[in-house]
Amino acid sequence: MMRSWCRSKLDTAVNREQFESLALEHLDAVFRMAMQLVRHPSEASDLVQETYLKALRVADRFEERGGGIRPWLFKILHNVFYTSLATAKRVPVPVDELHGAIADVPGPDEPAPAWDLGSLNWEFVDERLKSAIEDLRPEYRTVLLLWGVEGLKYREIAKIQDIPIGTVMSRLHRARSILADQLADLAEETGRSGG
């Protein structure tokens, strides 16, 4: 339905406005992801503007597959960002999508210590989590955002980032293990200072 709407009407100014209002509903989410990629508000704004321009140009290729327009905007953002990187040759595009990505990932059986932390006070974990998230590698942080904040499924994240679903799983697993380790440290510190 969305596709036919785009095809038949997006070339008119009236429906460009419709597209705008539909897409701008997700502006905060798109900006959040842009911030994860570029880490600077003005660069993130530029990236988001390019994303919306590109989205308008390719709107007739949008197909509604149950997730709405938001994952589609994320995918375009991701493409615009990595295309600009590749063009500028500032940073190499990650090529760890196949077995390379798995090499630095712990085995799925790796025990993580934090779930038996009886002494962990959840009221005080946010500051530690905040700094731990800041310290994560960008690819882990992005997956964490798409999963934790945007609530996307693994398959949607894989499609947005153009990586295998196993890489999404391993990045998410790794990111959560790092955060769990930080909470374990916090619980230990709290236990020590408390007596």
Next chain:
Amino acid sequence: MSEDLTAEMIRLYCDGELSQEQVDQLQEHLHQHPEDRARVEFERKLQQHVHAVMQVQCRCAPPELASGIHQRLAGAAAEADEPQTSAGQVASRQSKPPPATTASTWSLASWFHAPPRANIYAVAASLALVAGAVLFGIFGRPIDAWRRPQLVDLVADAVPFVATEHGRCADNGDARANKATFRDPHLAAAELSSWLGATVSAVPLTDRLNERGWEFFGGGYCGVPASKRSGHLIFTRDNQGSGPAILSVFVVPDDGGYSVLNKGAVVPLQPDNWHKLPAGERFSREVWIYSDGYLIYLLVSCSSDELRQAAGALQDALGQASP
């Protein structure tokens, strides 16, 4: 933590990524294992706090961004309209719907109202296309001749890689563990089937290999050369005294473009034929190759006996006669 439940499974459960059957099994397990229930609770709380922290941490879009986007989209739309209209006309157009396009207003009535010469040209063009298609059908090359695939030599491209990769997994427990992203054969079968676009029979293969003393260790994505996508299944068997034996099954989609070196001649890989390649200068492990017409399976292990067992298990799993 109970031994048979991995951190990965707990997280898949919390993220709603397990099948209903797996959820039922896991819930039954959780009912009996309070320590794993605590892990589930931990993962859920962690997710809630990650959500809260990241939402605050990642600020909202600045207010001027929306207006900037609005201006740029309007500018882009105006540029697109430039050839047909002036800037003033663009502004007036935004206030009312534009006239319908030619495509959307085409109808049988418009055909009859079109200038007669235009209709004659359209009919003539259609007749010319039909005549061309008929002549091509009679005198042209067969369709198959146009799409004959380029053969890829598996021995040159893929076999040395799979032999080396198997060696790495066989010799190094960490490499093996890292490779095995999916530790459950059901999950491996589902993910690799989705990845490769054809059914990977990991579950029946595991069943058949279990009967022969092998255990499923894990599966994962792989980068076999000459293939866009490929997977790797790893099985182990405890050979008492001499350490674990390792069996690798690499899976590659068969697009009909593969060949193998057979007694000095390169021949297309035929479905249901085993190609047995002894270890040599170019690859250190014996490799057996099999195609079921949809997927190519490359089996690598340390001995011919192990490969024979694996080949039998694979063909049993695929519902075919053993080699």
